[in-house]
Amino acid sequence: MTPHPPLQPHASGHLDVSDGNRIYWESSGNPDGKPALWLHGGPGAGGGRGSRRLFDPDAYRIVLFDQRGCGQSEPHAADPEVSLEHNTTEHLLADIERLREHLGVDRWLLYGGSWGCTLALAYAQRHPDRVSEIVLVAISLSTPAEVDWLYRGVRVLVPGPWEDFRRGSGLPGDPAGVELVAAYDRLLNSPDAAVRDRAAVDWCAWEDAVIAHEPRAGHFSATFGDTQRAFTRICAHYYSHHAWLDDGALLRGMGRIAHVPAVLIHGRLDFGCPLKTAWDLAAAWPAADLVIIDDSGHTGSPALSDAIHAATARFAPAEGA
Numbered sequence: 001m002t003p004h005p006p007l008q009p010h011a012s013g014h015l016d017v018s019d020g021n022r023i024y025w026e027s028s029g030n031p032d033g034k035p036a037l038w039l040h041g042g043p044g045a046g047g048g049r050g051s052r053r054l055f056d057p058d059a060y061r062i063v064l065f066d067q068r069g070c071g072q073s074e075p076h077a078a079d080p081e082v083s084l085e086h087n088t089t090e091h092l093l094a095d096i097e098r099l100r101e102h103l104g105v106d107r108w109l110l111y112g113g114s115w116g117c118t119l120a121l122a123y124a125q126r127h128p129d130r131v132s133e134i135v136l137v138a139i140s141l142s143t144p145a146e147v148d149w150l151y152r153g154v155r156v157l158v159p160g161p162w163e164d165f166r167r168g169s170g171l172p173g174d175p176a177g178v179e180l181v182a183a184y185d186r187l188l189n190s191p192d193a194a195v196r197d198r199a200a201v202d203w204c205a206w207e208d209a210v211i212a213h214e215p216r217a218g219h220f221s222a223t224f225g226d227t228q229r230a231f232t233r234i235c236a237h238y239y240s241h242h243a244w245l246d247d248g249a250l251l252r253g254m255g256r257i258a259h260v261p262a263v264l265i266h267g268r269l270d271f272g273c274p275l276k277t278a279w280d281l282a283a284a285w286p287a288a289d290l291v292i293i294d295d296s297g298h299t300g301s302p303a304l305s306d307a308i309h310a311a312t313a314r315f316a317p318a319e320g321a
Helices: 049-054 089-103 115-126 144-151 159-169 177-188 193-210 225-239 249-256 275-283 302-314
Strands: 011-016 022-029 034-039 060-065 108-114 131-139 262-267 288-293
Touching: 011 089, 022 089, 034 049, 034 089, 034 115, 049 060, 049 302, 060 089, 089 115, 108 115, 115 131, 115 249, 131 275, 131 302, 144 177, 159 177, 159 193, 177 193, 177 225, 193 225, 249 275, 262 275, 262 302, 275 288, 288 302
Parallel strands: 034 060, 034 108, 108 131, 131 262, 262 288
Antiparallel strands: 011 022, 022 060
């Protein structure tokens, strides 16, 4: 399926949220169309502007924003002087609700990818009356087990790069995933710029090792400078705290949104986020359809893109509605 044509936002700005943060937001497509909120991954990756093309611009009012500390939001987490104390899941949930009110949206479709899935589910369970449908891709619930798998367990597939990642942390032996992440969190907040930058490079090299079999191999290391510094610092901050979510909380809370129509799209070859998470989520969600893409990993494939376009087309308003 051909992506929708490139388009530019018809409105954008910075919204004051709290604690001195200003989040960048933009809206594109049909100003009178069905509102759809795109939630980016990472955490800290920033909102990919090409994501506008996942939605029919005639049918949707496409909203995206850069979460605290990344993209065009201010202040930027690449600056080591910028505290992340007020950058937590709770803060992001409040930001989404403030953005909804600012834009005058009553209900919107939520789209989330990877970390964006965690954020979308947490928001939907907090505000079920504000969500019309949900599309999730490369599903992650950010549980302790998932964090341990991504930063330790998957070493069984890529043992060499994991040894490099562990050595970069300064930890000996066989540390748990959260211990590795916490060690990198300390390094990425070191007063020494060289230590911070080395840790960011090592972190991205590990992320790339996990997707080395995918078409977008090298994606993480291809970022550089402030983008890479903010991404790695925010990732380590969130995952060293298990995203401030109780273990299993999102699955236990599915009763709040069991009625919300959803499509869950996941690549069978996603080494970083194994299919089991998407499978368990679908089992707990009567109104959700699980679409498994056999040839896709975490970063996608043409067949996965087709599934995304089919999902957004399915939930688009009928012509003339």
